[in-house]
Amino acid sequence: MLSPAELEAALRDIGARRYHNLHPFHRLLHDGKLDKDQVRAWALNRYYYQAMIPVKDATLLARLPDAALRRIWRQRIVDHDGDHEGDGGIERWLKLAEGVGFDRDYVLSTQGILAATRFSVEAYVHFVGERSLLEAIASSLTEMFSPTIISERVAGMLKNYDFITRETLAYFDKRLTQAPRDADFALDYVVRHAVTPEQQAQALDALRFKCSVLWTQLDALYAAYVAPGMIPPDAWRPGEGLRAGAGA
């Protein structure tokens, strides 16, 4: 049985070893080593993660037994869906995808995403619906580590790519306050509810699982668009789905 401080340290240790900031694809992305089409592939695939996060959170919300918890969790859905058309995180991600040249309807269709992206994201939604509430909430704890990667990503991409503007990356501005707020709540919940060795092991495993959800998406991007460059049949190919005049 771990003390609350030990449990938190064990969770942070998982992030230190398995969070997707360590993935070679992110290293290339942040260091300016990708070409424009490789950045486009990332933006297109990541859209699916963004679009499904509120589905995941609605799945979780439906399982919360009391109003106080639901009131807190529902904010996540509002953050992504917005309060009205043209607002919210999904819309800001669409702006990012448009900023790198995509046609909005092509992105919305998700037809060009990698099957592995779809499988990873769906695995996350299923996990949250099927596992215990503790595991479902613990699986969101990767957000403890996201402010660091976001700061690094925004600085790196602005510095290294002439086709990236601050406006294109506006999605990340709000995440810098939203993610710590969400992660603080989830961490507090997990530490207070993981009160047996089994529950603590489940919480740690849920975070490992979620790190894999993020990692496998980048594995797939790397294999398709970096090396060996095996783009699966019907997945997005450079030149497809772009706005007229978006250019190479």
Ligand SMILES: O=C(O)c1cc(C(=O)O)c2c(n1)C(=O)C(=O)c1cc(C(=O)O)[nH]c1-2
């Ligand atoms: O940019 C990133 O690297 C990153 C990572 C994560 C994460 O760690 O799961 C999220 C986000 N961004 C994000 O924007 C976001 O809305 C989000 C929601 C969640 C979640 O599990 O509920 N993770 C993340």
